Amino acid sequence: MKRCDLLVDLGRRRFLSGAGVAAAGVAASAVLPANETKAAVPTARVTYPSTRLGNVNELKLNEPLDVAYPDDDASGVLIKLGKRVEGGAGPEGDIVGFTTICPHKGYPLHYNSERRTLNCSGHYSVFDCEAGGQETWGHATQNLPQYSLRVDEKGDIYAEGVDELIYGRLSNVL
């Protein structure tokens, strides 16, 4: 799994290059066949994998844990906020997960633990992790895609869905 902090520099370099269309710098995963099964009734939404992203024991208060979901090319974070929030999972309802690819132009977001916001070094957008990823300020035309999380009895944290389209893909599950 990629460190999102390293991607801050990557984003900066892309912007600095002034290139209009930077090639994808993200490593390609195995190519999945397109869901073209004949005669199958397509579901209204894509079918998400249930993916274990970590365990509650791995989470430290207000420190982002880098994850990826629904696949390795879609970086994200889990954060334990220490207070119950809407969309929060776990016994305290305080665990949230978000994509860290900015839905504006695909630059990597980084976490600011003082404000508890995810911030984009590319064009200064700010998303509030305590308000469902609401774009406090910024350029994206959507709030930050958030994971549907489930925590089982062992404390394992599973992501099972995403509530907005992830940047760089026209289907959340490729």
Add this chain to the structure above:
Amino acid sequence: MAYKRQIDRLPIIPADAKEHNVVCHYCIVGCGYKAYTWDIDKQGTTDPAGNKFNVDLSQQQGADTEAWYAPAMYNIVKQDGKDVHIVIKPDVKCVVNSGLGSIRGARMAEMSYSAVRNTEQQRLTDPMVWRYGQMQPTSWDDALDLVARVTAAVIADQGEDALFVSAYDHGGAGGGYENTWGTGKLYFGSMKIKNIRIHNRPAYNSEVHATRDMGVGELNNCYEDAELADTIVVVGANSLETQTNYFLNHWIPNLRGISQDKKQQLLPNEPHEPARVIIVDPRRTVTINACEIEAGKDRVMHLAINSGTDLALFNAWLTYIADKGWVDKAFIDASTKDFDKAIAGNKTSLEEAARITGLTVDQIRQSAEWMAQPKEGGARRRSMFAYEKGLIWGNDNYRTNGALVNVALATGNIGRPGGGCVRLGGHQEGYARPSDAHVGRPAAYVDQLLISGQGGVHHIWGCDHYKTTLNALQFKQAYKRRTDLVKDAMSAVPWGDRPAMVAAITDAIKKGGLFSVDVDIIPTQIGQAAHVWLPAATSGEMNLTSMNGERRMRLTERYMDPPGSAMPDCLIAARLANNLERVFREMGKTEIADRFKGFDWKTEEDAFMDGYHQHEKGGQFVTYARLRAMGTNGFQEPAVGIEGQGATAQGTTTGQTPGMVVQGPAIEGARGKEPVQQATPTTATPPPAPPAGSEPIIGTQRLYADGKFNTKDGKAIFMETKWRGFEASGKEEESKKFAFLINNGRANHIWQSAYLDQENDFVMDRFPFPFIEMNPQDMAALNLKSGDLVEVYNDNGSTQAMAYPTDRAKPKQTFMLFGYPTGVQGNVVSAGVNEFIIPNYKQTWGNIRKLADAPEVVKGLSFKEKEYAPPV
């Protein structure tokens, strides 16, 4: 909980999708977009051959990819009567935005009318009339007949001055060359309407009279100048939020130092560094934060002046720069006059300015050094001066505007690379109208006349005074009272009895009533008072031309059908003219009827060819075919020729004789006309412009590059601009009487008065009420929590907002979102204006008290700091 669309995949644009040129119809930057449409039953595939991008879409795409679009960029609309998929996404090949999309423009698709996806269902689909006590649909013929009969009756009885008009003067949505010409030809050609006002101000006047009077059109540079400047001087503007992609795509590269190569290449004989930036604004903005991040705090100077004291600062700059000998003497001698007069008349010491502005002497001195001290080796420092509503809607508009242009002229910064003294702009521009000289100057204060009971008929084109005027509460009260008189009269007569209906209406008008006709795309707030609504088409539902803040003219191609029977404004104006002609003829007033000839347009292109093509400077070179071929980059006005045929020296005309340029204060300056110059008539005719031709048009990158300005002798005129305190009547007293400065302006999420955004879940979820940014100490003192509803009140009226804490707000200095439907800031703005009837929205003071705890829709919203913060 933050609004989420729960959309996790989108239809893929097939390789053979239709492609249309689009320019964002919101702000003046005019970002290039492409609209892709394709059959509802088709879709592209992920394999490269199966999609428009020729890219493997089964892979994650990287940052800045062209091969992605957000749900807000997608919709299903009607095209030629059939449902089609549409994607409207930023165009990477447009030099303005290079593929960047703002939070406003990148929602154009979602903000389109879609019966299938229930977006913008507020759009008007039929003419509506006041019938049986409510607004009811009717036919165009029926609605236009009533409007024409009442309008003609009132004109016949009281003269044209009894017809009041409110009409946009800009480009983009609710404007553009076609539509300003259509309305202009009707009201300034067929009639000579004097009681007319513009969408955002209560009179028909320029927001920037001073710079035009000095001979300097206000859009005189190009966006590349922001990449070339040594110093960018910004006054009363928050460009990251309000000219977003101009800032991101052209200022940031200079602040980061990545336009260095371009500087060396274009300006080789002088040293270059990354830009410095000076921002004059009473409050700290996200723009300042972004500048500090990119340029470093040591290259960003925020001059947080006392509100409304800009003029004293500019005079001090001029005085200090002249004393130091940092002026461009050669330029002043060759291209200007009255320099000495201005120096003598505007003399202001650093100490005096410091006392007035609240800045320190060092801040003023250092900022003057940043903008004018010669560079190493003695090269002239290139400074770009940019201003917008903080100055335009600020204290003593005329002189303050002049004082800033003085500094730009003195330092030789107009007409040269890396320079310019420009307004940053709101909407795009798109003004083509017959002369407005009969309006006079100062123009009539239309809102006050309406309040005082004058006028019998009011035609409104794309304006909503209820949200966007000053003294709004008083205006609304008077307007409702007067239009209610007519409504009650109408309700008493059967609709089918037209003579009785017209008689009832005109009788009510004689008793102080007002008949109100509202042409718009949605039912506006002022529309609540209107008797007739006429449904208009907007950009993309019609072909529409406009120019952006660097005079870049493009054609937005029609990519979808207008809702129902909605029509382009230019054609509504034409049909209204046809009906007025008919009615006047029936009345036996043949001479008046004849004035309404010349409106036989069938399409918006007819209006364009009749208007811009024939009447605007360089218009003879401009056709739809050529603009279409030039895509989203277009050309920069004025056009001077056709590629392959070279620039033509031929003087262009907007008058009746060749070479004559019609005078008029409205917009000439912006486009670089010579309003008081008579070009020498030449016998040489310009090359004919075949409508079918698609040769590129040659434009003009910068105005005044030859040092010749828009005055009789071609010399720019320095202006005497003495400081005279708060100039608008009553402002000084208001500032002493009330506790809080109610500064006001725009926010990133919202376009204009939210006329489309008010139906957008994403926006209304973020701001169900207008925010008022307050210092946390002030909030504590008033016992306010984040999101609490507060009342803002003073002697002008009252309004509401939700409290938003921020350290960026100085104690006792608030900032309220302007023009919002759920809390109109204009309610508390006084009627005070400058000598040319320019409103003074910014200098408003009021008290604040709590109304209620945060309502349900406000709970869970983010009230965090809007500034980007680096990792911690």
